[in-house]
């Protein structure tokens with residue numbers, strides 16, 4: 001029977017009848033542990049003040065063992081940012097199962113993103129690394145564009161079913177939501193380490209969706 005190994009991220013099915021391929025599964029588990037340790041350090045201290053040695057010490061491994069999985073500190077940063085962005089398509093799939101309208105799906109995506117920015121260290125680390133892009137000699141994913149594209153699609157569907165306020169242009173509204181959320185989460189981070197982000201988004205998002213609904 002296929003089952004999902006709890007440790008690997010993204011979730012990977014393994015044949016429970018034969019059990020996990022020990023070596024491969026251990027390697028995936030180790031890679032996930034290294035990534036999480038790097039995210040914890042990047043989120044807390046930033047890219048510049050985190051060394052591969054710090055990551056190795058945090059998971060009680062040698063630097064060589066870390067380099068086996070990630071050849072440089074930059075590759076760790078790229079992986080953390082990529083895992084940050086991987087959260088959102090997963091979130092969309094979860095919400096889609098609830099069968100909400102496109103506009104309510106957009107609202108729920110951002111509501112749950114606010115919770116992830118408060119609670120998920122990989123999301124927090126990815127956001128900080130994106131601010132530190134100029135210091136990171138690697139090709140990081142372009143920020144903001146995936147959210148803008150996702151929200152544009154949902155708002156276009158909302159307009160097509162008559163649930164968007166007359167005259168609101170979906171792409172422009174999507175850019176406004178992204179700007180609003182980005183600014184809100186940054187202010188909440190600077191002032192309150194994001195402790196109040198859900199309340200702050202309820203205000204900003206509440207006003208914006210009030211303006212967007214037909």
Ligand SMILES: CCC[C@@H]1OCC(CO)=C1C(=O)O
Nearest residue numbers: 127130143144147178181182
């Ligand atoms: C949803 C607003 C955009 C989002 O907020 C923080 C951040 C980090 O760069 C984002 C991104 O790159 O998409």
